[in-house]
Amino acid sequence: xxxxxxxxxxxxxxxxxxxxxxxxxxxxxxxxxxxxxxxxxxxxxxxxxxxxxxxxxxxxxxxxxxxxxxxxxxxxxxxxxxxxxxxxxxxxxxxxxxxxxxxxxxxxxxxxxxxxxxxxxxxxxxxxxxxxxxxxxxxxxxxxxxxxxxxxxxxxxxxxxxxxxxxxxxxxxxxx
Amino acid sequence: xxxxxxxxxxxxxxxxxxxxxxxxxxxxxxxxxxxxxxxxxxxxxxxxxxxxxxxxxxxxxxxxxxxxxxxxxxxxxxxxxxxxxxxxxxxxxxxxxxxxxxxxxxxxxxxxxxxxxxxxxxxxxxxxxxxxxxxxxxxxxxxxxxxxxxxxxxxxxxxxxxxxxxxxxxxxxxxx
DNA sequence: GCTACTGTACCGTCCGGACGGTTTCTTGCC
DNA sequence: GGCAAGAAACCGTCCGGACGGTACAGTAGC
Numbered sequence: 001x002x003x004x005x006x007x008x009x010x011x012x013x014x015x016x017x018x019x020x021x022x023x024x025x026x027x028x029x030x031x032x033x034x035x036x037x038x039x040x041x042x043x044x045x046x047x048x049x050x051x052x053x054x055x056x057x058x059x060x061x062x063x064x065x066x067x068x069x070x071x072x073x074x075x076x077x078x079x080x081x082x083x084x085x086x087x088x089x090x091x092x093x094x095x096x097x098x099x100x101x102x103x104x105x106x107x108x109x110x111x112x113x114x115x116x117x118x119x120x121x122x123x124x125x126x127x128x129x130x131x132x133x134x135x136x137x138x139x140x141x142x143x144x145x146x147x148x149x150x151x152x153x154x155x156x157x158x159x160x161x162x163x164x165x166x167x168x169x170x171x172x173x174x175x176x
Numbered sequence: 177x178x179x180x181x182x183x184x185x186x187x188x189x190x191x192x193x194x195x196x197x198x199x200x201x202x203x204x205x206x207x208x209x210x211x212x213x214x215x216x217x218x219x220x221x222x223x224x225x226x227x228x229x230x231x232x233x234x235x236x237x238x239x240x241x242x243x244x245x246x247x248x249x250x251x252x253x254x255x256x257x258x259x260x261x262x263x264x265x266x267x268x269x270x271x272x273x274x275x276x277x278x279x280x281x282x283x284x285x286x287x288x289x290x291x292x293x294x295x296x297x298x299x300x301x302x303x304x305x306x307x308x309x310x311x312x313x314x315x316x317x318x319x320x321x322x323x324x325x326x327x328x329x330x331x332x333x334x335x336x337x338x339x340x341x342x343x344x345x346x347x348x349x350x351x352x
Numbered sequence: 353g354c355t356a357c358t359g360t361a362c363c364g365t366c367c368g369g370a371c372g373g374t375t376t377c378t379t380g381c382c
Numbered sequence: 383g384g385c386a387a388g389a390a391a392c393c394g395t396c397c398g399g400a401c402g403g404t405a406c407a408g409t410a411g412c
Binding site: 173 | 325
C-alpha cells in the first residue's frame with residue numbers, strides 16, 4: 001500500500017461521500033479534490049477524468065460483491081442476514097451501493113449501472129443457492145432494492161426497524 | 177382546457193420524457209423548450225423556473241396518486257393488480273414516477289421526493305385496507321419500489337413477468 | 353387590449369479538462 | 383555514503399462551453 005494507493009482511496013472516499021450525501025451533482029472534480037485534501041490537478045493525476053472516478057467506485061463495488069457472495073453462500077440463514085443488512089444500510093458496501101445508485105441515474109455513467117448489475121448477480125447467486133429457488137431469490141433481492149431506494153431518497157417513511165423484523169419472519173414462514 | 181393548459185402539458189410531457197430517457201441532467205430548460213416546440217422564453221412564461229417545472233410534475237403525480245388510491249381501494253385483489261402493474265411499468269403514471277425518481281436523487285429537488293412520499297402513502301393506504309395488515313402492505317410497496325428501481329436503472333434483470341405471476345400466487349397463499 | 357407567445361442578447365456561475373510548473377521519492381552509479 | 387537524474391506525486395491556473403435565469407422588444411389572435 002504505497003502513498004499513491006492511499007491517496008486514491010482518500011479521493012474515492014470523498015467522492016462517495018459527496019455523492020451519497022448531496023447527490024450526483026455535488027460529486028464534481030473540484031469538490032471531490034477539495035474534500036480529499038488534494039488539488040484538482042492532483043486528483044486528475046490519479047483519476048484522469050470524471051469517468052475514471054466512477055470506474056474507481058465501480059471497481060470498489062466489485063470487490064465488495066465478490067466478498068459478499070462468498071460470505072452469504074456459506075450461511076444457512078442468508079436471506080435473513082441479507083435483508084437485515086439492507087435495512088441497516090450504513091456499512092461501507094451500502095455507502096458504495098447508494099452512491100453508485102445515484103450516479104447510475106445519469107445517462108453517461110453506464111459503468112455505475114453495470115457494476116450494480118454485477119452486484120445483483122452476486123446476490124442472486126448466493127440467495128438462489130441458499131433458497132434453492134431463483135424466482136424467490138429475485139423477489140428477495142428486489143425487496144432489498146426497494147429498501148435501498150427509500151434510503152437513497154432519504155425518505156423517513158421507509159420501514160420502521162421493528163416492522164422489518166416482523167416482515168422477515170413472515171417471509172421466512174413463506175419460504176420455509 | 178385553454179391553449180395555455182395545453183402548452184403546459186406539452187412542456188411537462190417533454191420534460192418528463194427527457195429526464196426519463198436521458199437522466200436528470202438532460203432535463204435542462206433549453207432542451208425541454210426545444211423538445212416541446214416552444215421557445216425558451218415561452219417555457220419560462222409558463223414555468224418561471226426549473227423548480228416550477230419539477231413542481232409541475234409533482235402535481236401531476238399527486239393527481240395520479242389520488243386516482244390510484246381510489247381505484248385500488250375498491251378492488252378485492254388489489255395486491256395482485258398493483259404488483260402486476262409495477263412490472264409492466266409503462267403507463268403514464270409509471271413514466272411520471274420514474275422521472276421523479278431520477279429528479280429526486282438530486283439534493284435540491286425535494287419536491288420530487290415529497291411527491292413520491294405522498295404517492296407511497298396513497299399506495300400504503302389502499303393496500304393496508306385491502307390486506308388488513310400494514311406491515312405486509314409495506315412489504316408489497318417496497319417490492320414494487322425495487323422493481324421500479326431496476327426500471328429506472330434501465331436494467332433488464334428486473335422480474336420476468338411469469339416469475340412475478342408465480343411469486344404473486346405464493347404471496348397470496350401466505351396472505352390468504 | 354390582453355393573453356400567449358417568439359427571438360435574441362446577455363449575466364454570473366460552474367463544470368470538466370488541459371497544461372505548465374514544482375516538490376518529493378527512488379534508483380543507479382561512483 | 384553521497385549525489386545526479388529521472389520518475390512519481392501533486393499544485394494552481396486557464397479555457398471553452400453549458401447552465402439557469404433575466405430582460406426586453408416584437409407579434410399574432412381572440
